[in-house]
Amino acid sequence: MTTDLIQAAVYAALLIALAVPLGLYMARVFAGEVTFLAPVERAVLATAGIRQDEGQHWTRYALSLIAFNAAGFALLFLILRFQHLLPLNPQGFDGVPAHLAFNTAISFVTNTNWQSYGGETTLSHFSQMLGLTTQNFVSAASGMAVAAAVARGFAGRQTRTIGNFWNDLVRAVLYILLPIAILLAVVFVMLGMPQTLAASITATTLEGGQQTLALGPVASQAAIKQLGTNGGGFFNVNSAHPFENPTAISNLLSMLAILAIPVGFCFAYGRMVGDRRQGTALFAAMGVMLVIAFIALYAAERAGNPLHAGLVSPTAGNMEGKEVRFGLVGSVLWAVTTTAASNGSVNAMHDSLTPLGGLVAMLNIQLGEIVYGGVGVGLTGMLLFVVLTVFLAGLMVGRTPEYLGKKIEAREVKLAALTLLVMPIGVLAFSALAVAFGAAQASVQDAGPHGLSELLYAYSSATGNNGSAFAGFNANVPYHNTFLGIAMLLGRFGYIIPILAIAGSLATKRAAPPSAGTFPTHGTVFVVLLVVTILIVGALTFLPVLALGPIAEQVSALAGRTF
Amino acid sequence: MLVLLRPALVLTVIFMLLTGLAYPLAITGFAQGLLPHQANGSLVIRNGRLLGSELVGQAFTGPRYFHGRPSATSAPDPSDPAKTVGVPYNAASSSGSNLGPTSKVLAEAVLTRAAALGDRPAPADLVTASGSGLDPHVSPAGALAQVARIAAARGVAPARVEGLVQRLMEGRSFGFLGEPRVNVLALNLALDAEIP
Numbered sequence: 001m002t003t004d005l006i007q008a009a010v011y012a013a014l015l016i017a018l019a020v021p022l023g024l025y026m027a028r029v030f031a032g033e034v035t036f037l038a039p040v041e042r043a044v045l046a047t048a049g050i051r052q053d054e055g056q057h058w059t060r061y062a063l064s065l066i067a068f069n070a071a072g073f074a075l076l077f078l079i080l081r082f083q084h085l086l087p088l089n090p091q092g093f094d095g096v097p098a099h100l101a102f103n104t105a106i107s108f109v110t111n112t113n114w115q116s117y118g119g120e121t122t123l124s125h126f127s128q129m130l131g132l133t134t135q136n137f138v139s140a141a142s143g144m145a146v147a148a149a150v151a152r153g154f155a156g157r158q159t160r161t162i163g164n165f166w167n168d169l170v171r172a173v174l175y176i177l178l179p180i181a182i183l184l185a186v187v188f189v190m191l192g193m194p195q196t197l198a199a200s201i202t203a204t205t206l207e208g209g210q211q212t213l214a215l216g217p218v219a220s221q222a223a224i225k226q227l228g229t230n231g232g233g234f235f236n237v238n239s240a241h242p243f244e245n246p247t248a249i250s251n252l253l254s255m256l257a258i259l260a261i262p263v264g265f266c267f268a269y270g271r272m273v274g275d276r277r278q279g280t281a282l283f284a285a286m287g288v289m290l291v292i293a294f295i296a297l298y299a300a301e302r303a304g305n306p307l308h309a310g311l312v313s314p315t316a317g318n319m320e321g322k323e324v325r326f327g328l329v330g331s332v333l334w335a336v337t338t339t340a341a342s343n344g345s346v347n348a349m350h351d352s353l354t355p356l357g358g359l360v361a362m363l364n365i366q367l368g369e370i371v372y373g374g375v376g377v378g379l380t381g382m383l384l385f386v387v388l389t390v391f392l393a394g395l396m397v398g399r400t401p402e403y404l405g406k407k408i409e410a411r412e413v414k415l416a417a418l419t420l421l422v423m424p425i426g427v428l429a430f431s432a433l434a435v436a437f438g439a440a441q442a443s444v445q446d447a448g449p450h451g452l453s454e455l456l457y458a459y460s461s462a463t464g465n466n467g468s469a470f471a472g473f474n475a476n477v478p479y480h481n482t483f484l485g486i487a488m489l490l491g492r493f494g495y496i497i498p499i500l501a502i503a504g505s506l507a508t509k510r511a512a513p514p515s516a517g518t519f520p521t522h523g524t525v526f527v528v529l530l531v532v533t534i535l536i537v538g539a540l541t542f543l544p545v546l547a548l549g550p551i552a553e554q555v556s557a558l559a560g561r562t563f
Numbered sequence: 564m565l566v567l568l569r570p571a572l573v574l575t576v577i578f579m580l581l582t583g584l585a586y587p588l589a590i591t592g593f594a595q596g597l598l599p600h601q602a603n604g605s606l607v608i609r610n611g612r613l614l615g616s617e618l619v620g621q622a623f624t625g626p627r628y629f630h631g632r633p634s635a636t637s638a639p640d641p642s643d644p645a646k647t648v649g650v651p652y653n654a655a656s657s658s659g660s661n662l663g664p665t666s667k668v669l670a671e672a673v674l675t676r677a678a679a680l681g682d683r684p685a686p687a688d689l690v691t692a693s694g695s696g697l698d699p700h701v702s703p704a705g706a707l708a709q710v711a712r713i714a715a716a717r718g719v720a721p722a723r724v725e726g727l728v729q730r731l732m733e734g735r736s737f738g739f740l741g742e743p744r745v746n747v748l749a750l751n752l753a754l755d756a757e758i759p
Contacts, residue, residue, distance in 0.1 A: 006739050029708040048573040067567035071575045119712025121656050134583035138575070144695065166570050178586065185590045185712075192618055195587075195594035195602045200655060203606070206751055207628065211621050212655040216602050219594065220587040237657040240694030242618040243604065304687075305664045311677050316687035316702065320669065321659045324632070324688050324700040327742030348694045349659035352669075450663035472661035553665050562667040 001302075004329035008294065011255060011333055018260045023267025029175045030148035030168060030272070035308050037174050044170055049057050055161025058504025061149055061450070062497055062551030064165035065142055069109050072135055077105040079131040080123075089124035090199040095276075096122065103481035108135035110492035111143055111374055113225065113232030113344055113467040114484060116476040120214035120235050125197060132232060133221050137181075140228025140261075140375045141172035146496050147265055147376030148172075150383060151272035153503025154404055158510055162503050177227060178262070184257055185223035191253075192246035193219035226257035229374040231344030231467040239347040240323055251326050251347060255334055258343045262372035267378040273404055277522035282382055285530045287370045294336045300357035302330050306557050318357070332357075339364035342374035344467025351445075351470035352456065355409070355557060358470070359550035365464035367538040368423055368495075371467040374465060377492075377501055380499045386521070387502065389533045393519050393526075403521055405511035412505060415498040422494040424541050426463025426487040431455055438479040445472030448563025449552035454547055456483060463491035607748065612750070620699040621748060622652040626716040628754065629701070629709050630749040632688050633676060635660035652697060660692040673704035680708060700744035703732055717758055727753055 145168035186358020331348035394401030444451035594602035634651035
């Protein structure tokens with residue numbers, strides 16, 4: 001217990017120590033102040049025919065993003081469909097079926113990295129490298145670009161433009177993602193992750209059996225999958241695989257890589273809007289929710305499965321689906337981190353979490369992936385809640401709401417309120433549709449309330465662009481591949497476009513200096529109000545269905561019922 | 564929209580070459596050159612024979628060896644490729660059980676495994692399937708629970724086997740990170756070398 005808490009505390013301390021300087025660095029990158037790769041940057045932009053630092057209206061910015069993601073989708077889809085005709089396919093895998101290629105391409109372009117397939121049994125090295133690894137970089141960079149544009153818009157003074165998408169994209173890759181990924185990949189190899197173009201090697205075990213070890217360029221993919229909050233693993237079990245996460249040290253580094261950029265963006269935001277306290281307030285609000293989630297998930301897993309009481313030693317907690325080298329706390333910290341950050345890589349099987357542990361993981365996603373969230377988009381998702389909270393606070397005191405000195409008016413509030421519908425539609429409506437028409441019962445592995453949890457988790461993960469799964473759920477059928485794909489699109493662009501519109505609108509406004517009646521958005525009162533708003537919206541939306549899934553399951557387990 | 568097509572396509576291709584090809588190949592080149600042992604899977608080779616990987620667990624079933632954790636991996640059924648059969652520690656297709664906490668299958672599996680071990684309560688890691696199906700470790704309690712069986716099978720005093728377990732026990736990294744554990748393959752190799 002004490003060692004567990006020390007591990008969590010060390011993780012938190014290291015995370016903050018990394019994220020603060022990284023955040024300030026990122027703010028400089030997006031302001032164009034970091035130039036050590038300027039010749040490369042200029043060459044790339046010139047080849048693509050882009051004029052450097054040409055400001056874009058928010059609609060142009062959004063269209064550029066959509067065009068880029070559409071091109072990425074098309075190329076990835078073709079690579080997957082025709083991987084059997086392409087090189088670097090040592091195992092001779094066949095082309096990926098259309099519905100699976102559709103799902104996977106959307107999944108990686110939207111930074112979800114939901115995996116309907118088993119990596120080592122489906123995809124060639126060409127698909128993994130040129131297909132997936134590329135999107136790991138650029139889908140993350142797209143989200144980071146959005147955050148940079150939104151911060152500019154919020155800070156802008158009567159301007160029509162919010163930056164240049166292509167510039168932001170190139171800078172995010174060249175100055176942030178690529179250098180850190182290279183460093184991390186090298187360390188990962190030192191810790192034992194394979195990095196080879198060989199596909200597998202067959203050993204004769206000590207007892208004389210045959211064991212085929214799947215290999216590949218694991219370290220390079222693992223580094224960027226964490227850093228970009230992508231989460232798509234090289235292997236089927238992702239970072240639970242000893243090759244994809246060999247030691248407790250690689251486990252800690254991976255978790256730091258998952259949250260460093262999302263946390264850093266809070267501080268980058270503070271600097272970009274010219275008031276560090278604004279970023280610190282967002283950091284604090286997210287931190288409070290992360291700590292609550294950790295305590296709840298830890299308590300649930302530590303208590304273990306009530307059905308095994310007396311049979312299994314209680315000291316280790318619930319070990320089904322977990323690995324010995326990380327232990328309980330290493331798995332719990334990861335589960336909280338990955339669901340909070342919209343990363344979606346796992347080092348333990350979430351399907352086998354205790355009912356309440358699974359509930360915390362699921363709710364983390366359902367709140368909208370804003371507890372640090374995905375790189376860039378976590379911050380912008382949080383800013384949507386900031387707009388709503390400022391509006392609610394304005395209603396309470398009867399004043400026109402303001403944020404950063406700018407009037408929040410009907411247009412902004414309508415757009416922010418609209419995004420509150422994204423998670424309910426993607427999770428509740430799509431799950432209901434799947435139950436009614438999608439043969440959901442055929443895809444769930446477990447009977448009883450846990451079956452509903454598996455379905456809910458799948459649609460939550462897709463809409464939240466998380467990518468983790470209750471993996472007993474068989475999503476690799478045409479119905480779910482299609483609808484989960486649509487849910488991912490909804491969860492990505494359903495947030496990005498409204499927040500860019502809000503940023504575009506705020507950019508044009510005049511900022512008034514704070515007066516005696518201004519409600520400060522950097523103090524404790526605001527942080528509390530923000531957290532309460534998020535929790536109330538999340539609870540009102542999802543408690544009923546969670547009662548039918550994980551809560552019903554917990555009650556069943558306590559009553560000694562199995563299904 | 565059409566004017567956006569050029570930057571979209573050109574940048575996608577440039578990034579494909581830079582991040583999808585140059586980056587993994589550069590890391591591969593570096594790793595193969597300077598860290599070949601890790602880069603190729605931390606392989607264990609004895610007398611020219613490839614035994615497996617230090618990092619990946621393998622199936623042990625005989626009484627003379629320490630057993631790893633239950634593994635839920637499977638492989639295509641040789642008689643019917645549409646189906647799968649349980650093949651523990653299949654390192655070509657990693658998988659956990661993914662059984663939910665109230666699953667009847669899980670409850671029965673835990674009961675059967677605990678009954679086979681005899682002692683109650685059983686160490687959690689010996690009666691639950693690992694996340695990867697390839698967990699190379701067991702907990703110290705999980706190793707010690709098997710000492711009597713191995714000592715009997717090898718005809719030596721349990722204290723000798725226990726001493727070996729104690730010696731190969733790995734602690735937490737830096738004293739606080741991770742969990743104490745024993746690598747099953749390393750332990751069994753030591754067993755063959757020292758208590759044949």
